Amino acid sequence: MTDDRETWTTEEFGRSHAGSVGVLLPDGTIPPPALFDTGSGPDVYESTHWAVYDGRLPYIPRAAALRGVCSCGWTGPEHPLDWEAIGDQDLEDAADEQADASCQDWDDHTTAVEAATIPLPETVTSLLAQLETEIGKLAETSPLAALRAVRRTQTAIGGVGYWAARYAQQDSTPAQAAAALGLTEKAARRELDRLLRGNP
Incomplete structure (x- = not known):
């Protein structure tokens, strides 16, 4: 079907x-x-x-x-x-x-x-937008350099994400995490588990 x-x-x-x-x-x-x-x-x-x-x-x-x-x-x-x-x-x-x-x-x-959802500081929002723009420009002139930048970003985010997820688990309930992220509780748990698997 x-x-x-x-x-x-x-x-x-x-x-x-x-x-x-x-x-x-x-x-x-x-x-x-x-x-x-x-x-x-x-x-x-x-x-x-x-x-x-x-x-x-x-x-x-x-x-x-x-x-x-x-x-x-x-x-x-x-x-x-x-x-x-x-x-x-x-x-x-x-x-x-x-x-x-x-x-x-x-x-x-x-x-x-x-x-x-929980608001982000303007500095973080601006940095994320700038990073996306700069890597996008780099992809047009040097795709391999852009790919390296993406990998570096993922590596850095993986470490930071682990600690953010760990602290979030300690400081908030699944319902609070879901509301803050705009996700269902099941999806929020899955996201926290994914980040915690990247244990630095």
Whole structure:
């Protein structure tokens, strides 16, 4: 079975805040995955992509609204679908505006998540941005030198990361670490474990 739902993530938060377009039925419930018999043996194609919920097949319901959803449990406002206006159009084309609005709602959600994380000192933010810029410039003129700079950075960060993770484990609960990093508790534990494996 395959799920072709489109999902979005950010570099910083990854799968802790994976977003997608969610579907609501007229009674406010979430439909089950749509199943399609491919006609070639026992293989069944499964989809939760919002555009398949057009009600044109008897066993697949028709969506009443779209909304942004996130793997953290957040859900955005509903964007109703006007089926009189949609008519016989393909839903993916006809409801493009509602899908885009759902994506924008999720963008706003991740912006709020970032705002709730522990702030970084401006000096650190500036240094990180400068380092990324300088290594990017170096990659254009001397890719091998840029690669060495990346390796040096990773080595330095590995040592610092170990001590940061160790102190964080001692001074905070998993829930506090997750909130500070904008991750789920499971993802925060995984990140701390990864950094602690780099024991200097």
